[in-house]
Amino acid sequence: MQKSATLLDFAIKYGFLALMAGLVIFFSVTAEGFMSPFSAVFILQSVAITGILALGVTSTLVVDGFDLSIGAVATSALMLSAYVMVVWELSAFWAVALSLTMGAMVGAVNGVLVVKFKVPDLLATLGMMFLLLGAQRIPTEGRSVSTGMALPDGTIANGTFSESFLMLGRYRIADLVPLSVVFLIAAAVLIWVFLELTRHGRLMYAIGSNAQAASLAGTNVNRYKILAYMISGTMAALGGVLLAARLGRGDVASGNNLLLDAVAAALIGFAVLGAGKPNAFGTAIGALFVGILLQGLTMLNAPYYTQDFIKGAVLVVALVFTFALSGRTGRGKA
Amino acid sequence: MSEQAIRLEGLQKAFGKNRVLRGIDMQIPRGKVTVLMGANGAGKSTLVKVLCGVHRADGGKVMLGDTLFAPETPSEALRSGVVTVHQNINDGVVPDLDVTSNLLLDTLASGGSTFLNRAQMRAKAHEIAANVGLEIDVTLPVAGLSLADRQLVAIARAMAHDPQVLILDEPTSSLSAAETKRLFEMVERLRDQGVAILYISHRMSDIRRLADRILSMRDGQIVQQFEDKPLDYEGAVRAMLGHEITEVDIRIPTPGKPVLELRDLVLQEGAAPFSIEARENEVIAVAGLVGSGKSALASVLFGLTQAKSGEIMLDGQPHRPRSAADAIAAGVYMCPKDRLVNAVVKDFDITRNITLPFTKRHARGGGFLSFRSERAKAKHMIAEMGVVCQGAGDGILTLSGGNQQKVMVARWMAEASRVLILDEPFQGVDIQARRDIGHKIRETAHTRTTIVFVAELDEAIEVADRIMVMSEHSIVGDHRNENIDVAAIMAEVVHAADARSAAGF
Structure with missing residues (x-):
């Protein structure tokens, strides 16, 4: 009895990492070229943007919130940075700075809607999502932003994406590691350090587990919740900027999948190391897991249209890991 | 048909190690109102939940008339004729539906034809409402009704089942005087129809008005029955609170300088102002029934609400906290009641639960936590409080x-305070933990003033230097904990509650 219990503990704690290791071994044997630096970098690059968004949504999950607007914030940042450079003809610095500020502001509005106006988090951020999806189309009358486009007032936009901006999405360190991957790793480390090692992160976890208790212990619950949404909005904007830099134009239709992929990565992260709760390390691993799986299957010539199905299956399995197997009093069970 | 509608014999129920019902023997006769009194944690709610099919008993049996009664679900209990109206009124109604649908909900839920005949339903609903004397437009949505009307709808709906036993769990706690009167009239009518009624309440005025007999419950047992008229209400309260004084040797130390002074404090509109002074090295217990204003006083001191008027001085300076954070910064700490709701962070280990309010003291520049400092503090507090555990990481x-409660108390004893407030610190803890916590409160009391809010008098006698009695949101008695006259304190607890009923509340 004792032994089987510890075996189960082991499975809960390391099951997901073991599964990932098994997957890597399986693909390296079956898919030629999977175990190469290029393939590794490709995987990282494919998950960099969703990973960054997922890290943001993790911070809202920590305070028992949720942010459905991240995908829309990312595409808004994409459109805004393009608009700043192409129409207003400002520098890359302004494109990045204004986009990140916009993300933080949207997060602040989300936070205020949730804590001051008591709108349930899912509804508030869903509303914000619609609002942004609409708002980003208004200045260009629904068209994509690119050099030479005609503006509503009849003039032609002459600005261009600056070289330094495009570097954010395209430059490779030592001709191998893209900058976006560096951003992902830096964001993961930053969010992890913030959540795990600082008192602010600790209080945010306390709020997520029992907000009433945190409040009676003197924590300013509202302020931390707003902060969480601001982190989420800023991360989403960063993801959008990187996407714009990679695409080189302000495409209205890009970034459709960002929300669902990011949320999936964050939820898969619950299962990593048996955490049973949102955590930055798990989120990064979750994003990586999805990346590895899709890359491997692609190299094995699995058709592209099976991708969403596979992501969904992974998510369901991870959720079972978190909630059924561990049987602990995780967030979802309480 | 026997005279007893329902009989309980040796009923037992435990949650883990916690034995909540320890052999309940009781009968509820037809055509009488049996009042059940008991302090918080006596097991009343558990008893009700067993009777209405939410929990199943571990031992003993319940006879309904001549048949064994062991409902597995609430609807089975309902069909058998045991009807319960819960404390939380909205448990009994669906606010979004109209009165008609609510009254016929059980019929709708149990099947019948798919399509509804509106007119027929309304007629039936009228009939059900009239049975309990409820005059109401049955087409109104329940959400638009007053609390009292909602409750009457819940009762009317319950009564449509022709119940043999009606259980009312603190039904007047949210009703006005006029609404209460209507409820009483209905209860009396049902009693006269021969329904056996079990009425659970703390309110002395309710009990005086309705009770034909009183059962006093304490620690999971019926400790005394009162049937002879006139009923001995004081005796019933005494039996419920428990008056045997546990052998505790309280030596009252010389108190130091005043720390907390309340001057003409008014907690609630219409409540009498009161003034108290709490000194260093003094442990004050504030006793009172549920709803007497203990929580209101604790909330004011801790900055959660503001007093209507009056002044609070802390070490000679005005104390007007606007939030818990303000109060903590001023050195006023509160260990709240209902630890699972208000205090325990379920996802955290012991260490993190202890350091929660004082993470700043374990953090370096940039807010980085020192895990070593936290762990050391937790280990120290675990040893101090005698928390039984494997380690600080549990x-x-x-x-x-x-x-758990020791950890919650340890949280607030981990740092020095000027005023330590403990709201019901002995709630849901076993006798050993209660002794340990009480002992530790006294042992560390010399650096601060300590105020302990308790529901049971023997808890107060165990822990305090001074015992104050709270009633009607005011302090009505102040006693040195020496040769204490339990009867006198009881009289304050009960008679003050009477004054309320005399005043028409």
């Missing part, structure tokens, strides 16, 4: 209730 929910 999840808080792996501990027993008593040990």
Whole structure:
């Protein structure tokens, strides 16, 4: 009895990492070229943007919130940075700075809607999502932003994406590691350090587990919740900027999948190391897991249209890991 | 048909190690109102939940008339004729539906034709409402009704089942005087129809008005029955609170300088102002029934609400906290009641639960936590409080209730305070943990003033230097804990409650 219990503990704690290791071994044997630096970098690059968004949504999950607007914030940042450079003809610095500020502001509005106006988090951020999806189309009358486009007032936009901006999405360190991957790793480390090692992160976890208790212990619950949404909005904007830099134009239709992929990565992260709760390390691993799986299957010539199905299956399995197997009093069970 | 509608014999129920019902023997006769009194944690709610099919008993039996009664679900209990109206009124109604649908809900839920005949339903609903004397437009949505009307709808709906036993669990707690009167009239009518009624309440005025007999419950047992008229109400309260004084040797130390002074404080519109002074090295217990204003006073001191008028001085300076954070910064700490709701962070281990309010003291520049400092503090507090655990990294929910409570008290004793408020610190803890916590409160009291809010008098006698009695949101008695006259304090607790009923509340 004792032994089987510890075996189960082991499975809960390391099951997901073991599964990932098994997957890597399986693909390296079956898919030629999977175990190469290029393939590794490709995987990282494919998950960099969703990973960054997922890290943001993790911070809202920590305070028992949720942010459905991240995908829309990312595409808004994409459109805004393009608009700043192409129409207003400002520098890359302004494109990045204004986009990140916009993300933080949207997060602040989300936070205020949730804590001051008591709108349930899912509804508030869903509303914000619609609002942004609409708002980003208004200045260009629904068209994509690119050099030479005609503006509503009849003039032609002459600005261009600056070289330094495009570097954010395209430059490779030592001709191998893209900058976006560096951003992902830096964001993961930053969010992890913030959540795990600082008192602010600790209080945010306390709020997520029992907000009433945190409040009676003197924590300013509202302020931390707003902060969480601001982190989420800023991360989403960063993801959008990187996407714009990679695409080189302000495409209205890009970034459709960002929300669902990011949320999936964050939820898969619950299962990593048996955490049973949102955590930055798990989120990064979750994003990586999805990346590895899709890359491997692609190299094995699995058709592209099976991708969403596979992501969904992974998510369901991870959720079972978190909630059924561990049987602990995780967030979802309480 | 026997005279007793329902008989309980040796009923037992435990949650883990916590034995909540320890052999309940009681009868509820037809055509009488049996009042059940008991302090918080006596097991009343558990008893009700067993009778209405939410929980199943571990031992003993219940006879309904001449048949064995062991409902597995609430609807089975309902069909058998045991009807319960819960404290939380909205449990009994669906606010979004109209009165008609609510009254016929059980019929709708149990099948029948798919399509509804509106007119027929309304007629039937009228009939059900009229049975309990409820005059109401049955087409109104329940959400638009007053609390009292909602409750009457819940009762009317329950009565449509022709119940043999009606259980009312603190039904007047949210009703006005006029609404209460209507409820009483209905209860009396049902009693006269021969329904056996079990009425659970703390309110002395309710009890005086309705009771034909009183059962006093304490620690999971019926400790005394009162049937002879006139009923001995004071005796019933005494039996419920428990008056045997546990052998505790309280030596009252010389108190130091005043720390907290309340001047003409008014907690609630219409409540009498009161003034108290709490000194260093003094432990004050504030006793009173549920709803007497203990929580209101604790909330004011801790900055959660503001007093209507009056002044609070802390070490000679005005104390007007606007939030818990303000109060904590001023050195006023509060260990709240209902630890699972208000205090325990379920996802955290013991260490993190202890350091929660004072993470700043364990953090370096940039807010980085020193895990070593936290761990050292937790280990120290675990040893101080005698928390039984494997280590400081144990999840808080792996501990027993008593040990969880020790951790919650340790949280606030971990740093020095000027005023330490403990709201019901002995709630849901075993006798050993209660002794340990009480002992530790006294042992550390010399650096601060300590105010303990308790529901039971013997808890107050165990822990305090001074015992104050609270009633009607005011302090009505102040006693040195020496040769204490339990009867006198009881009289304050009960008679003050009477004054309320005399005043028409």
